Amino acid sequence: MMSLCLYIFVFILVLLLLSSTSSTWGTFMSNWEFLSFMVVVSYSQTLFLAMLIFVFSIIMPYSEYYMGQDVNYLYYSLMMTVFFMSMVLLLICNSLFLLLTGWDLLGISSFLLVLYNKNWESVNSALNTVMSNRIGDFMLFLGVLVWVPFVSMGVGVWSWNGVFMLALFGAASTKSAQFPFSGWLPKAMAAPTPTSALVHSSTLVTAGVLMMMKFVVPMMSSALMVKMVWAGLLTMTIAGMTALIEEDVKKVVALSTLSQMGLSMSTLGMGYCWLAYLHLISHGFFKSLLFLQIGYMMHSMSSLQDPRMFMALGKGHFYLQVQMKISLLALCGQMFTSGMITKEVILNHYMYGTLSVLMVILFMVSLMLTFLYSYRLWLSLFKGSSVTVFVTQSSFLVKGVSCGLVILSASYMLWLSFNFVIIPPLFVNEGASSTVMLVVIVLGLYSYTKNYKHSLLSSKFTSDYALLEVCKLLFPVKFVEMLHFSFNSKLFVSLKLSTLRLNLYMKGANTTALLFIILLVLFW
Structure with missing residues (x-):
């Protein structure tokens, strides 16, 4: 697996150096825009693709170290490969059909990876993840349903731009966990740690922003x-x-x-x-x-x-x-x-x-x-x-x-x-x-820590009160010390009180119930 990833990574680097400003590969299987199979590789897409393959080629050997003794490791490797390939397809596609294919494969594979441990926490997190992403899928399908017929007929296109862009923005917000659809991402931490590293660095959460850049930014x-x-x-x-x-x-x-x-x-x-x-x-x-x-x-x-x-x-x-x-x-x-x-x-x-x-x-x-x-x-x-x-x-x-x-x-x-x-x-x-x-x-720093293991900077007293001592030197007034501690205490108390209810809400079952009600209203 590692050698295959390295070969692909070298190929992408060569493509990055030799490709022109925009290279288009692919053929049209039909005259209808929805069924066109078209792949576009440009400098920017190749750059992100190189980062994606490089990170994947590091995470897979790390996965073998982290969970190589697991009985279902082969299944895990297969799901990670599908997850990776669906992100590649979503990145280089230039047609709605390939976009929907990569988008749906990304959601399905992420659901199976979060469900990997098969305990109550992973089941709850996987259901929350897939239900949240299904809201975005519904918005994406709604945008395609509005956009494709008018593009094919060539009439009334610009009058539907607002609906199409708003639908795609809703889909991107759910996939990238933007407010108010942010609750599913912390719960998706029930997946194995190598999966979380791939999800949070270059795949699932970046898919929404990348889709906005590709299809919505020009309009x-x-x-x-x-x-x-x-x-x-x-x-x-x-x-x-x-x-x-x-x-x-x-x-x-x-x-x-x-x-x-x-x-x-x-x-x-x-x-x-x-x-x-x-x-x-x-x-x-x-x-x-x-x-x-x-x-x-x-x-x-x-x-x-x-x-x-x-x-x-x-x-x-x-x-x-x-x-x-x-x-x-x-x-x-x-x-x-x-x-x-x-x-x-x-x-x-x-x-x-x-x-x-x-x-x-x-x-x-x-x-x-x-x-x-x-x-x-x-x-x-x-x-x-x-x-x-x-x-x-x-x-x-x-x-x-x-x-x-x-x-x-x-x-x-x-x-x-x-x-x-x-x-x-x-x-x-x-x-x-x-x-x-x-x-x-x-x-x-390395030479300093080697030569002075008990240096002044490692002292707990200095690390706790260094900023305060600097303030005393600059402003030798007693109220500076009082203001310093008062500001810190009020800041942390206010932040804790303002976020405690939000944290309890995100941890509870209210988010799942709310998403279920929204889905029931949308699909009724």
């Missing part, structure tokens, strides 16, 4: 773009607040995926299609890396998912810490990572664009929440005090396979510039400098 109206921005911002904010109080480590990572998909959807709604596309590819690299390392820690701690039960790993496992730091820093959009480059440009467009003040405030709050839950996740994994046994399993599949994801998470834009992809010069310059500076910083 988008200003009203639809405003709806997309609001849906993305609400998804980012709600996911960030929920992640602050979530105690399941896999669900925290799933909620971070919700936040990033909301960022891509809102960027697409502002009209920056290429920028949202680059952020999706960058997100695929560092999110798959984050899931692989979280899965390795869970696998080494008897499949625990509550980070409060994890053993403190801050004194060792340097390689694991470096990978986790790079993925979390890229998630936050920090300097010297690929996530910084796209998020910096998106932030500039938000700050200096024509959006309302409320939209900018929601965006800034969601960015702050990303920092908060990422820091909370890091503390729970590496600064805990539990006595859980960490069984280290030295394997090339853990230490060697993820090296490519580490490099691309840090130097993704530089890799793009070396492969002759036309991108803005700002991305190329920042990508090159970020890569060099990241290498220097990692080497410096």
